[in-house]
Amino acid sequence: MGSFIFYNTNILNEYWTNSEATAFRVDYEKELKQFEYVPQPKLVDVNLRLELYPSTRDYTVEGYYILKNTNREDITSVHIQKLLEGNITIDSLSFEGGATQNNHYKKFDYTIFNLNSVLKPGDSVKMYFKQSFITKGFESGNSNVNINKNGTFFNNSDLPTIGYNRKYELNDADERKEQNLPIRYNKADRQNTNELVKARSGSDSDGLNFEMIIGTSEEQTALVPGELLKQWTNDNRNYFHYKMKIPIIDFYSIVSAEYEIKKDHWIYQKDSISKPVDLEIYYHKAHDYNLDRMLSSMKASLNYYSENFSPYQYEHLRIMEFPRYAQYAQSFPGTIPFSESIGFILDIDDESDVDMAFYVTAHEIAHQWFGIQVEAANVKGRHFILETLSQYVAMMVLKEHYSEDKLLQFLELQKDIYKKGKDREAFTEPSLEFVENQDYIYYAKGAIQMYQFQKVVGEENVNRALRNFLEDWNSIDGKLKTKTNRYATSKDLLNYFRAVTPKHLQHTITELFETVSHLKVSNDKDN
Numbered sequence: 001m002g003s004f005i006f007y008n009t010n011i012l013n014e015y016w017t018n019s020e021a022t023a024f025r026v027d028y029e030k031e032l033k034q035f036e037y038v039p040q041p042k043l044v045d046v047n048l049r050l051e052l053y054p055s056t057r058d059y060t061v062e063g064y065y066i067l068k069n070t071n072r073e074d075i076t077s078v079h080i081q082k083l084l085e086g087n088i089t090i091d092s093l094s095f096e097g098g099a100t101q102n103n104h105y106k107k108f109d110y111t112i113f114n115l116n117s118v119l120k121p122g123d124s125v126k127m128y129f130k131q132s133f134i135t136k137g138f139e140s141g142n143s144n145v146n147i148n149k150n151g152t153f154f155n156n157s158d159l160p161t162i163g164y165n166r167k168y169e170l171n172d173a174d175e176r177k178e179q180n181l182p183i184r185y186n187k188a189d190r191q192n193t194n195e196l197v198k199a200r201s202g203s204d205s206d207g208l209n210f211e212m213i214i215g216t217s218e219e220q221t222a223l224v225p226g227e228l229l230k231q232w233t234n235d236n237r238n239y240f241h242y243k244m245k246i247p248i249i250d251f252y253s254i255v256s257a258e259y260e261i262k263k264d265h266w267i268y269q270k271d272s273i274s275k276p277v278d279l280e281i282y283y284h285k286a287h288d289y290n291l292d293r294m295l296s297s298m299k300a301s302l303n304y305y306s307e308n309f310s311p312y313q314y315e316h317l318r319i320m321e322f323p324r325y326a327q328y329a330q331s332f333p334g335t336i337p338f339s340e341s342i343g344f345i346l347d348i349d350d351e352s353d354v355d356m357a358f359y360v361t362a363h364e365i366a367h368q369w370f371g372i373q374v375e376a377a378n379v380k381g382r383h384f385i386l387e388t389l390s391q392y393v394a395m396m397v398l399k400e401h402y403s404e405d406k407l408l409q410f411l412e413l414q415k416d417i418y419k420k421g422k423d424r425e426a427f428t429e430p431s432l433e434f435v436e437n438q439d440y441i442y443y444a445k446g447a448i449q450m451y452q453f454q455k456v457v458g459e460e461n462v463n464r465a466l467r468n469f470l471e472d473w474n475s476i477d478g479k480l481k482t483k484t485n486r487y488a489t490s491k492d493l494l495n496y497f498r499a500v501t502p503k504h505l506q507h508t509i510t511e512l513f514e515t516v517s518h519l520k521v522s523n524d525k526d527n
């Protein structure tokens with residue numbers, strides 16, 4: 001058994017030692033960093049067919065991307081990064097019009113395709129590919145945990161991506177020094193023009209048309225974003241055809257499991273022409289304890305966000321349970337994979353507990369606005385926009401549905417989380433407007449500071465600021481988004497906060513968001 005384990009984890013599946021992994025990261029950066037900002041086309045269309053085989057934990061996916069040159073200069077080559085994962089093979093990859101391969105960087109799974117015909121500004125090209133994921137052993141690879149016999153969940157970062165990927169760089173500050181690498185910041189400065197035009201870290205798209213057919217075993221239901229156009233069985237397998245009616249961000253989930261389904265619907269009352277939104281919760285049999293809490297949160301959240309910010313953009317909203325190997329929920333367009341451990345199987349006592357199944361649902365639905373309707377530039381303060389605002393609006397839904405006291409109880413929990421995080425912090429704590437990857441700041445402290453801000457200027461005024469921010473910066477037709485051709489930053493957001501704050505209270509914005517101030521958690525605005 002011992003040698004079998006060794007074989008599986010060390011040779012077949014590239015389970016590197018620490019020093020091997022470090023050497024790879026150092027070389028990756030040294031050799032490929034030169035390509036980080038080389039102009040590349042953007043994804044505008046994704047059309048795929050995926051066959052998932054849960055019993056053997058394998059899949060194949062094939063189809064095409066349409067890539068468009070959105071730059072001002074010609075593009076002569078496309079750089080493709082395969083995910084570093086021993087179980088994944090790109091079986092074929094080709095470009096309409098042809099291309100020759102430069103395999104000089106093959107050891108990084110990085111290939112440069114020199115196009116036979118130049119891609120002029122505004123022109124598009126189809127890229128066809130086929131990729132397989134074959135589980136070779138029981139502990140193989142690094143994303144293998146995502147492909148399960150019952151409970152598969154992975155996202156499009158497993159598929160071929162475009163260009164240099166910062167995630168493969170060496171992150172640890174001391175190790176970088178040892179390797180003579182320059183100081184690395186998790187997020188760029190707010191003035192960095194290269195990163196201001198990127199929505200997600202290393203985003204390959206500014207919005208894409210999405211369509212996918214997915215097949216799975218006969219007991220399972222498979223879900224990706226989009227309206228379900230058609231469903232059928234063939235050869236004892238279930239097939240689902242999904243398509244999005246409006247362009248989505250470059251972030252989609254692939255989910256399959258044996259599911260029970262709870263269905264309901266929601267209509268926006270204030271608008272007689274609105275279509276009903278199908279609400280669906282996909283859950284594992286016997287995990288039905290909190291379905292009503294989650295469903296009432298779906299309705300309360302859709303009500304609050306539509307009423308105060310902008311209409312919900314899809315005709316469906318789905319929550320899908322996945323196993324507890326990961327303890328988080330994540331919002332993709334119209335679809336929210338949700339770990340069983342943070343919602344479905346929580347034991348909640350309404351007397352003594354905060355209803356976290358309700359709260360986490362509200363937070364994830366908030367991302368359909370903050371993260372999907374409006375995207376934030378990939379610079380410092382990005383998570384202030386995405387995470388802190390989602391925390392804040394979910395808190396307002398919690399307050400409306402439960403009480404101010406429940407909200408204060410929630411804030412006490414955030415205070416503890418913040419203190420623990422601050423104790424662990426090895427560097428100087430940044431202000432919220434410059435937060436990088438410190439979750440104790442953008443989740444916990446952010447929630448507390450936004451609550452204080454709301455106490456000072458009033459819930460209505462905060463909502464007005466957020467509504468105007470969304471209107472100007474949303475990715476579909478935001479006036480400033482279109483005019484500036486970049487994504488929003490925390491500096492932009494704070495301008496909207498300033499606009500709704502009386503002159504004599506402007507200093508609170510500086511105190512709460514622009515400095516590392518002392519924390520208050522109190523119901524009393526003078527405290």
Ligand SMILES: [Zn+2]
Nearest residue numbers: 363367387390
């Ligand atoms: Zn979040």
